[in-house]
Amino acid sequence: MCDIETKPWQGVRIVYVHHVASLINSASHVWGKQAWNTGDLSKNNWWLALISLGESWHNNHHAFEYSARHGLEWWQFDLTWYVIKFLQIVGLITDVKLPSQEHKQKMTFNN
Ligand SMILES: [Zn+2]
Incomplete structure (x- = not known):
């Protein structure tokens, strides 16, 4: 018996993750705002x-x-970043990469 028969939510999870990932790579190139x-x-x-x-x-x-953090503003909800930050605080991960101020300045529209 395979997992999908004993744990039907696994199929739902897999379908959800694949569809959301595809949606990010299509919709996020059409709708939204550019900050950089x-x-x-x-x-x-x-x-x-x-x-x-x-x-x-x-x-x-x-x-x-x-960058390990996608939501760079406080109001940009980023649950993945919150988990990464927690793991860093408890010492399970180190060397978390974030954009520098110099790199942010270089990527602004005002250059
Ligand atoms: Zn892209």
Whole structure:
């Protein structure tokens, strides 16, 4: 007997994650706002952030691909970042990468 027969929610989880990931990579290139001058169509999308646990601050992600934090503003819900920050506080992870002020300045539209 496979997992999908004994744990039907596993199928729901897998379908949900794949559809949300696909939605981020399509909708976040169409709807939302650009905070950074990335030279592409990536956008930050608040409503998609709610259902993707914060993964749809896609313009932030395009501007700072290495950043562990996608929701760079306090109001940008990013549950993944909260988990990463917690793991850092309790000492389970180190060397968490975040964008520097210099890199943020370089990526603004005012340059
Ligand atoms: Zn993208």
